[in-house]
Amino acid sequence: MRTPLIAGNWKMNTTTTEARVLASDLRGPLDSIEGVETVVCPPFVSLATVADALRRSSVKVGAQNMHYEAKGAFTGEIAPAMLADLCEYVILGHSERRHIFLEDDALVNKKVAAALSAGLKPILAVGERLEERNAGDTEQVITRQVRAGLAGIAADEALIIAYEPVWAIGTGIAASPEAAGETIGLVRRLVAELYGDEFAQALRILYGGSVTPDNIAELRAQREVDGGLVGGASLKATDFVSIVRQSAPAAG
Numbered sequence: 001m002r003t004p005l006i007a008g009n010w011k012m013n014t015t016t017t018e019a020r021v022l023a024s025d026l027r028g029p030l031d032s033i034e035g036v037e038t039v040v041c042p043p044f045v046s047l048a049t050v051a052d053a054l055r056r057s058s059v060k061v062g063a064q065n066m067h068y069e070a071k072g073a074f075t076g077e078i079a080p081a082m083l084a085d086l087c088e089y090v091i092l093g094h095s096e097r098r099h100i101f102l103e104d105d106a107l108v109n110k111k112v113a114a115a116l117s118a119g120l121k122p123i124l125a126v127g128e129r130l131e132e133r134n135a136g137d138t139e140q141v142i143t144r145q146v147r148a149g150l151a152g153i154a155a156d157e158a159l160i161i162a163y164e165p166v167w168a169i170g171t172g173i174a175a176s177p178e179a180a181g182e183t184i185g186l187v188r189r190l191v192a193e194l195y196g197d198e199f200a201q202a203l204r205i206l207y208g209g210s211v212t213p214d215n216i217a218e219l220r221a222q223r224e225v226d227g228g229l230v231g232g233a234s235l236k237a238t239d240f241v242s243i244v245r246q247s248a249p250a251a252g
């Protein structure tokens, strides 16, 4: 059975002081929940503070992005090894990176390779835009993003994928549990084509896009949905804790 994983993407929110408070508020309640892996992804500048606040806690820390180069003249960028000192996970290919900062599949692929080489666990985000969905192109877009994102990458147990339909992110309109389950099933089949069935069956694939305490239970009831990548609701400790609690195997 795959251990469910709930990751909170704090995006460009929280000062360092606020990040410490949020991490401290999450620590006790999350440590008391068994059977779910939890990760919080604060802004870069708060990684050390949050890692410190969560020391010896079960809650893991992740970054929201990184550069693929090891070092050099890349003003404002953060290298994989810098993150590996501070955290375990890194979100790559988030739709805000793809669509606001124009990251394409080839760039995301380089980042996935670099993260794995640095010993980080990449959470590769894929998802279709509204116009692509309306045009009936979801399968084609997801197929392209998964194949391109993983091109040339060897099977690695550290990998996690998040299916995040762009139209569901920050809109309050989540995908239906059935649609989320169906597309995640597609992602798993694509991964099986690349790495075989055994690997695909062990891989955790999360759903992201307006996950809340009110919809997580029905999303998790889908066999294919192994957890969530949570944006807005991860900024409120009580909401995030509720999402994690409802994701535990015993809650299902």
Ligand code: PEP
Residues within 6 Å of the ligand: 009, 011, 164, 168, 169, 170, 171, 172, 208, 209, 210, 211, 229, 230, 231, 232, 233
């Ligand atoms: C996200 O940032 O990955 C996300 C899913 O955001 P939200 O939960 O706010 O839709």
